Amino acid sequence: MNGRCIGSVGIARYFEDARMNFIAELIGRSGMVRSSWNSVIRQCSIEAVADMVYPGKVTAGCSILRVGNTSYQGGYGIFQNGVCVALSDATLVWIDDDYRPIVPLDLVTATLKKEMLRS
Amino acid sequence: MSNVVDPRNMHAYPFHFSINTRFTETDANGHINNVSYLLYYEDARAAFLLDCFPELARSDQWLFQQVRCDVSYDGQSFYPDPMTVVTGVEHIDVCWVRLAQALFQRGQLVGQCNATLVKVDAAGKLLEIDSEQRARLEGLRLQAY
Numbered sequence: 027m028n029g030r031c032i033g034s035v036g037i038a039r040y041f042e043d044a045r046m047n048f049i050a051e052l053i054g055r056s057g058m059v060r061s062s063w064n065s066v067i068r069q070c071s072i073e074a075v076a077d078m079v080y081p082g083k084v085t086a087g088c089s090i091l092r093v094g095n096t097s098y099q100g101g102y103g104i105f106q107n108g109v110c111v112a113l114s115d116a117t118l119v120w121i122d123d124d125y126r127p128i129v130p131l132d133l134v135t136a137t138l139k140k141e142m143l144r145s
Numbered sequence: 146m147s148n149v150v151d152p153r154n155m156h157a158y159p160f161h162f163s164i165n166t167r168f169t170e171t172d173a174n175g176h177i178n179n180v181s182y183l184l185y186y187e188d189a190r191a192a193f194l195l196d197c198f199p200e201l202a203r204s205d206q207w208l209f210q211q212v213r214c215d216v217s218y219d220g221q222s223f224y225p226d227p228m229t230v231v232t233g234v235e236h237i238d239v240c241w242v243r244l245a246q247a248l249f250q251r252g253q254l255v256g257q258c259n260a261t262l263v264k265v266d267a268a269g270k271l272l273e274i275d276s277e278q279r280a281r282l283e284g285l286r287l288q289a290y
Contacts, residue, residue: 038183067179071215
């Protein structure tokens, strides 16, 4: 609508990138390899706090809000020029190759819980 | 027919919109990517709003801007089957409206969305939803089925 603003789907893409990079970073930190884990998104909320404009750079902040048995919830914020422009939370479920929910390895849960405390 | 609105029932929504899926919207596993769902919801909302307010197509005086979106992912979906996005009004407030949407593929529910839209002018200032607009939106509420 306003040509200079990033649209809602564009914002969702930034959050998706942030989510995936963040969890890959955490899993890497735990010493696991990429092929041994997988998760799917179950729920997501996105709130526009201020206009996100083009051109410009954005930075995403990521945290772990909750660690469940087969899922975890992440909290994310996108900042532009030091100002928060969008917030999101998302629940992701750990799954096996047949897309059934699974309890992840203790190592993964421990890494997420450690990150939650740090956040 | 019951008096309870079931948001998982396609027939509860007054506005239906069909979308062809595209290969580019799939992920590495062959599923429709989660962000693509948001594209479908957005497309359907735009069609819904233009159907409800045809004057929006040529108006630069006011618009509806999305400020919040809550989505749930209820099932997997695949290319190349088309999607049906259904939309209805859930709540109307002074300056904002909340739309409920659901996404179906092959008759199966695969996702739900609640989008909050505020009415603003070109400068982004909040505007009141007037009585005529409110009446039009009232006619597009979710219905018990």
